[in-house]
Amino acid sequence: MPRRETLEAFIAMVEAGDHADAIAQFYTEDASMQENLKPPREGRDALIAREQKVLERAKTVRSTCIRPVLVEGDTVVIHWIFEFEFRDGSTSRLEELAHQTWRGEKIWRERFYYDPAQLTSA
Numbered sequence: 001m002p003r004r005e006t007l008e009a010f011i012a013m014v015e016a017g018d019h020a021d022a023i024a025q026f027y028t029e030d031a032s033m034q035e036n037l038k039p040p041r042e043g044r045d046a047l048i049a050r051e052q053k054v055l056e057r058a059k060t061v062r063s064t065c066i067r068p069v070l071v072e073g074d075t076v077v078i079h080w081i082f083e084f085e086f087r088d089g090s091t092s093r094l095e096e097l098a099h100q101t102w103r104g105e106k107i108w109r110e111r112f113y114y115d116p117a118q119l120t121s122a
Contacts, residue, residue, distance in 0.1 A: 001102065006026075009026075011065045020051045020052050023048050023051055024044070028103055029044050030108070031107055033110045033111070034109075034111040035114075036114065040111075057087060059087050061083070063080065063081075066080070066081060074101055079098075082095075094114060095114060096114035099111045099112075
């Protein structure tokens with residue numbers, strides 16, 4: 001179960017735009033992420049590499065945690081809004097729920113729930 005201070009530090013890092021560093025610092029080496037019903041991506045290094053690839057396409061990313069954050073033992077649910085301005089001039093807004101399973105002070109499993117229709121650029 002994560003300490004409240006750890007969870008707040010994670011949220012602050014994401015809101016500051018340090019997405020890849022947040023994965024490096026707050027995820028277990030064998031962590032996985034899953035988008036809706038797609039197969040999970042596994043391994044912290046692979047998760048960092050994919051995050052960096054997404055961020056390279058973006059001119060700016062604004063990340064906002066919508067509170068409250070739900071915590072029950074090792075399970076955490078965070079409501080996020082991500083607003084992207086891409087280098088090609090397009091924009092995108094993604095609202096999602098991140099369902100996390102923590103191992104102590106690190107995220108072990110994470111699954112994102114969102115409407116895929118949001119992924120179309122404005």
